[in-house]
Amino acid sequence: MDNHNAPVRTPAIESVICQIRGQKVILDSDLAMLYAVETRVLNQAVKRNNERFPEGFMFQLTKAEAEHQRRSRSQFVTLKRGYNIKYLPYAFTEHGVLMAANVINSKRAVAMSIRIIEAFVKMRRWLGSSAALTRKLAELESRITGHDQAIKSIVEAIRQLMNPPEPPRKQIGFHVKN
Numbered sequence: 001m002d003n004h005n006a007p008v009r010t011p012a013i014e015s016v017i018c019q020i021r022g023q024k025v026i027l028d029s030d031l032a033m034l035y036a037v038e039t040r041v042l043n044q045a046v047k048r049n050n051e052r053f054p055e056g057f058m059f060q061l062t063k064a065e066a067e068h069q070r071r072s073r074s075q076f077v078t079l080k081r082g083y084n085i086k087y088l089p090y091a092f093t094e095h096g097v098l099m100a101a102n103v104i105n106s107k108r109a110v111a112m113s114i115r116i117i118e119a120f121v122k123m124r125r126w127l128g129s130s131a132a133l134t135r136k137l138a139e140l141e142s143r144i145t146g147h148d149q150a151i152k153s154i155v156e157a158i159r160q161l162m163n164p165p166e167p168p169r170k171q172i173g174f175h176v177k178n
Helices: 028-035 039-048 063-073 094-104 107-162
Strands: 017-020 023-027 058-060 090-092
Touching (some): 017 063, 023 028, 028 094, 028 107, 039 094, 094 107
Antiparallel strands (some): 017 023, 023 090, 058 090
């Protein structure tokens, strides 16, 4: 039976997309799981075809980045035997994910790469709408700030109307006009 076509339980794609160095990426181990191959098989295929992976398609994490990713994903701080970071992981951008599917060359990898790209696009749309909402809130806030002064002026005018100044008193006595 062909392992590439066997059903594999995968997490929601959005849950494995993370942000590193200001870019949305998928780590090599997560991508390998989605493509139903071992991480080393994915990395070997990438190394054999390194000309297909320019700098904008993938990058290798630093030790600090790898440790941070491991800690943020795991509830256990202590590493189990065999779970230490032996090789620094690679992070694949949206374009790198698509190219990795081409070098793996399996039906599952191609099908999953389409779903992954759709997830990236969906996240980009959501972030775009979120940015638009943030911009509109800032605009509304600036309008309200401008209105605050106008409202204060109106309230002050109403207070003055409610407490009109006392009419001048009539003076008693004889006054000569000049």
